[in-house]
Amino acid sequence: MTTIHDVARIAGVSISTVSYALSGKRSIAESTRRRVEEAARQLDYRPNAGARMLAGNRTYILAVTEPLRADTYAPAHMAFFLAVATAARRYDYDILLLTQEEAAAGLRRVTASRLVDGFIVLDVASRDERTELARTLGIPSVFVGVPDDTEGLVCVDLDFEAAGALAVDTLADAGHRVVGLLGHPQGVYEHGSNFPPRLRDGFLRRAAERGLEARFAMPDADAVRTGEALDALLGPEENLTGLVMHCQESVQSAALDSLRERGIRIPDDLSVIVAATTLDTSRLDPPIDAVPLVPAHSCDRAVELAIEQLTEVVEPRVELIAPTYTPFGSVSPRPTA
Amino acid sequence: MTTIHDVARIAGVSISTVSYALSGKRSIAESTRRRVEEAARQLDYRPNAGARMLAGNRTYILAVTEPLRADTYAPAHMAFFLAVATAARRYDYDILLLTQEEAAAGLRRVTASRLVDGFIVLDVASRDERTELARTLGIPSVFVGVPDDTEGLVCVDLDFEAAGALAVDTLADAGHRVVGLLGHPQGVYEHGSNFPPRLRDGFLRRAAERGLEARFAMPDADAVRTGEALDALLGPEENLTGLVMHCQESVQSAALDSLRERGIRIPDDLSVIVAATTLDTSRLDPPIDAVPLVPAHSCDRAVELAIEQLTEVVEPRVELIAPTYTPFGSVSPRPTA
């Protein structure tokens, strides 16, 4: 194993000079710094992690608590998970996985043993036991998502309300007067995460503000497959011309199938937008406009905020990320027929 | 922060006694051990991770390399991932995530900095760059999956060949004479993981051994949705009576839908088995017999083998886990019609 002593010997300096040269925490003569760097590179020197943790009081590790509630959609969650890991690496941080079954105990454990510098909470539930821990554990933490009680917490999330509103605005601007939201199953709105209700509220409020007739369905997968859900939304006269979808991927494609079967063309007969999705909707058939949910956005910021807390005071806050709109041609002006 | 010195003081012993009492590495008088344990509990003492790594040359962390090739099925992969984490905790180990984009660099990094004691490779590809690293890095490693070149490696995996054979045997024992395998898309067999071919080979070989007529299809999702794939398997006279599925979940359900549409009843007209799946097939409609792929089985063993390598020599090997069969009533004797 090559240690800082080896580097010091090769570079002809003391170990403290090596440490300062590599960390940049004190000024070092340019020529010396280069010699040290060269020696370090030549020996492929990496500071011993344990020693660094012990002496430096920094572990360069963040914990991520693994959520996986029953209704968590694995691909989306995976994307968030990877986004955190990728963001962390940019700050030279690694990610430690805490499984659900020991969410609280694990958090306590890694905190007490000083194994991590902070933690990121994914897949936040409305009432989340981890909020309590975040307040008491005394290490940096950031929630990617917004629990009911955000007192004292740092949270980052897409602005789902604005996302719902943005979808409505897009349809309204295109002249649509009757719009619908195909949402998640009812249970999700009652005791799931709180982003579905947030999107719904944004949708309904903006529709009202713009004077649109708004419809809302919370079908389960079966109701979509049988077409029942769409019947309800489209209405007896089928006068709904703008549809926003905020539901699972499988339900999305079932709905598209169902529309195809009825001979309803997109966007000629119906304009469609998928809201807050991690899916690449340009690969749907037909491609569908999206208000994308980009894991990297919230996760980058979350990691940044977590690490910032190590060196400065970060006021508790809820940072909502403004939604964007990605057109793929699935929205067209209301048919004037 | 409470340290080993605090515990020693409260228990009225030296810190080395505390260390030995808690680790059990030397015999300690029963009464002393109890006093130490009581003090540790009372103070909620957890050894400082950095200090422990530094002094003990053990980090109690395993790296898991994040695979995510394009065709990796997220829910299944997630299940494996969690299974590793859960298994690791049983040995008091934590899991560090290495993202794909720095698979090789990351492994080198965490090895050189002595941040992990070993690593687990998931979602192994036939030709996997990580095999080379496993041979040269000099720390324990275990592959969950079987790459083409296993020289010098420790690998654990379900015996996919035996799984294919088991499915065939079950159908043959029930009297079926014409059996089919609904596999993955062709591309997967050409340059994906190697478990699909392994299952296929087991299927075809055993079918030949038992004198059955065997059919094999590698449809893409569309071919299944349109029913084309099933047409080919069922044959013009629809004389296929036993079907094994080894494909993505979404393709599975599309195939079941397709069968339903044609009025083919399970198991009356067709006996069906899902092979090597992480899905709970008892919740399908109708429930389908399975040769389950249980992440916990391979992952438990993988973690065990990784940790074993820390203290003793573990011969390179490929450990294949015997498949089991879980009936849910989707296989019945061949209709004698």
Add this chain to the structure above:
DNA sequence: ACCCACTTTCGAAACGCTTCGACAGTTCTG
């Protein structure tokens, strides 16, 4: 020529743990 300030480097003290060797006591063994 002298002092002061600044830059650059070094030595040494932590950080909290594990583990080796040693030392009393105790218990066998012949």
Add this chain to the structure above:
DNA sequence: CAGAACTGTCGAAGCGTTTCGAAAGTGGGT
């Protein structure tokens, strides 16, 4: 009953960093 063999405990030496304080060297201002 002397010496050998255990048992249970302790002290101290690391493990490889970071970081504090100080020393040595360099110029500028007076």
